[in-house]
Amino acid sequence: MGYEIRLENFTGPFDLLCHLIKEAKLDICAVSLAQVVDQYLAYVEAAAGQADLDAAGDFLVMAARLLVLKARVLLPSSQPASEGGEEEDPEQLVDHLREYKIFRDAAAKLAGLMEKEADYFPAPGLSSADVGATKADLPDVNIDPAALAAAWAKMAPLFRPPPPVTIIPDRPTVQEEIKRLMRRLRQVPALEFRQYVGRRARPTRLVPAFLAVLELWHREKVRVWQAVRFGEIIIARREDGQCTASR
Amino acid sequence: MHSESVTALLEALLFAAGRPLTIKELANAAGLSLEDTELGLEELRRTLADARRGLVLREVAGGVQLFTRPEFAPYVRRLLQPAERPRLSQAALETLAIIAYRQPITRQEIEAVRGVRVDQVLFTLEERGLITEVGRKDAPGRPVLYGTTPAFLRSLGLASLKDLPPLPEVGATKDAGPA
Numbered sequence: 416m417g418y419e420i421r422l423e424n425f426t427g428p429f430d431l432l433c434h435l436i437k438e439a440k441l442d443i444c445a446v447s448l449a450q451v452v453d454q455y456l457a458y459v460e461a462a463a464g465q466a467d468l469d470a471a472g473d474f475l476v477m478a479a480r481l482l483v484l485k486a487r488v489l490l491p492s493s494q495p496a497s498e499g500g501e502e503e504d505p506e507q508l509v510d511h512l513r514e515y516k517i518f519r520d521a522a523a524k525l526a527g528l529m530e531k532e533a534d535y536f537p538a539p540g541l542s543s544a545d546v547g548a549t550k551a552d553l554p555d556v557n558i559d560p561a562a563l564a565a566a567w568a569k570m571a572p573l574f575r576p577p578p579p580v581t582i583i584p585d586r587p588t589v590q591e592e593i594k595r596l597m598r599r600l601r602q603v604p605a606l607e608f609r610q611y612v613g614r615r616a617r618p619t620r621l622v623p624a625f626l627a628v629l630e631l632w633h634r635e636k637v638r639v640w641q642a643v644r645f646g647e648i649i650i651a652r653r654e655d656g657q658c659t660a661s662r
Numbered sequence: 663m664h665s666e667s668v669t670a671l672l673e674a675l676l677f678a679a680g681r682p683l684t685i686k687e688l689a690n691a692a693g694l695s696l697e698d699t700e701l702g703l704e705e706l707r708r709t710l711a712d713a714r715r716g717l718v719l720r721e722v723a724g725g726v727q728l729f730t731r732p733e734f735a736p737y738v739r740r741l742l743q744p745a746e747r748p749r750l751s752q753a754a755l756e757t758l759a760i761i762a763y764r765q766p767i768t769r770q771e772i773e774a775v776r777g778v779r780v781d782q783v784l785f786t787l788e789e790r791g792l793i794t795e796v797g798r799k800d801a802p803g804r805p806v807l808y809g810t811t812p813a814f815l816r817s818l819g820l821a822s823l824k825d826l827p828p829l830p831e832v833g834a835t836k837d838a839g840p841a
Contacts, residue, residue: 426753427778473778515775517829521763522755524827525818529750532819534735536742538717538728540680 428477429515431458443513445505449488452481484508587620592627596650600637605651668694668702669709673728676706682725682816723815724822750790757783758792762814763829766796766807784808792817 425431433443435454441447459474484505587595599611612624628650631637638651675691676683689699703726707719717728730738750758757780760772772780787793796809810823820826 426751426756427776429777430752430756477777511775511777515777518759518763518775519756521827521829522752522759525759525762526750526755528818528820528827531732532817534732535718535720535729535819536735536738538677538680538730541678 428474429512430519431455431474432477432512433516433519443509443516445484445488445509448481448505448509448512449485452485455481480508587623589623589626589630592623593630596624596627596631597636600650600652605649608648608650611650668692668698669706672699672702672706676719676726676728679727682723682727682812684725688726720819721821722819723812750786751783753778753780754783754786758787758810758814761787761793761808762810762823762826765809766799767809768799768801768805768807770805772808 425434432448432451432455435451435458436443436447439447439451439454441450456478459471459478462471462474487505596611599606608625608628612620616624628637628639628648631650632639636653638653640649641647642649671692672688675688679687685696685699685703688694688703689696692699692702694702703719709715710717710719714731716731716734718731719726720729753776756776757772760775761767764771769780769784772784784793788795791811791813793808793814794811795806797807798804799807815822
């Protein structure tokens with residue numbers, strides 16, 4: 416290496432390859448790729464210590480692909496697609512590099528356009544502050560103050576503060592629900608979940624009650640089933656292996 | 663209206679707008695037909711160029727806009743002392759080029775071309791307002807599709823994506839084969 420080149424100066428393995436091929440004054444093809452493999456490896460090796468591993472990873476993957484390619488080019492007799500079919504055709508890598516090169520060149524052209532465009536300063540235009548508020552800032556209705564007052568008079572009663580309500584905290588715990596459910600099941604052999612919690616139960620009651628059912632089922636204290644999908648959940652007491660509920 | 667005053671009127675509107683105006687917007691504001699507006703714009707463009715005035719009329723991002731003449735850029739810079747925008751990195755430029763020519767495109771597709779991860783670069787480009795999410799690909803995982811923005815066209819001085827520098831044919835290189 417005549418001068419130091421750092422991996423960070425390249426945007427990726429393809430960028431480095433383009434650079435090497437250009438340096439060697441070659442065209443992009445499998446043979447020229449094979450010719451620059453050693454230089455490529457030298458760069459990656461030299462940079463392996465300094466570059467961050469994340470970036471180096473992509474370069475290493477390419478190194479592996481290049482070695483396969485070189486082997487293919489040097490030993491064309493060991494022709495393609497032996498068994499696995501895993502290995503790529505050298506032409507695939509070449510095509511990929513050509514495609515990349517097209518966009519790399521296009522990027523340079525775009526950069527050139529941007530550079531040129533920076534010399535054009537657009538007419539700044541007038542801000543809303545210069546001309547007063549623009550129409551977009553104004554509602555497009557004519558508001559008559561009297562009509563506004565009348566409208567408010569109609570609406571005002573709706574905005575009276577609501578009468579105070581007392582909120583009674585009622586949050587049964589799962590523990591309490593388990594006790595309560597077991598008490599009920601001592602009275603009846605089986606019951607519907609809906610019947611247990613009541614038709615109008617709130618989520619604060621439903622959730623602990625349902626968790627209680629799951630817990631009791633887990634402890635094998637109850638049997639739980641539904642007659643049909645999305646049907647009522649039926650909870651039955653279970654007494655030491657003897658099933659009260661059939662089926 | 664006299665054609666000279668049409669030209670002057672259009673100039674006034676473009677000056678006041680300070681952004682690309684479509685022919686339609688101009689025609690509406692000026693109370694002219696689309697044809698008369700286009701003729702007027704052509705006249706304005708010629709007048710500005712012939713008299714070597716300080717402003718030029720250009721077509722950008724789907725509209726027309728007035729700009730200072732590029733030869734005077736050094737002087738405008740001396741006056742305004744604009745902060746230099748950090749230039750886009752090579753990696754960002756490559757990614758932007760791929761998106762510009764292949765949009766709409768997913769992150770994975772860009773990475774396939776560049777051979778490296780591009781998430782950081784995409785973030786930068788999106789932050790600069792040059793690209794944006796344009797939808798989701800109808801593929802597993804519904805990946806985000808990226809495309810360029812009007813700001814991209816403006817920063818390159820292009821009227822539309824059709825004015826991007828043409829790419830050499832990708833397929834044509836296939837026949838070249840190994841030497």
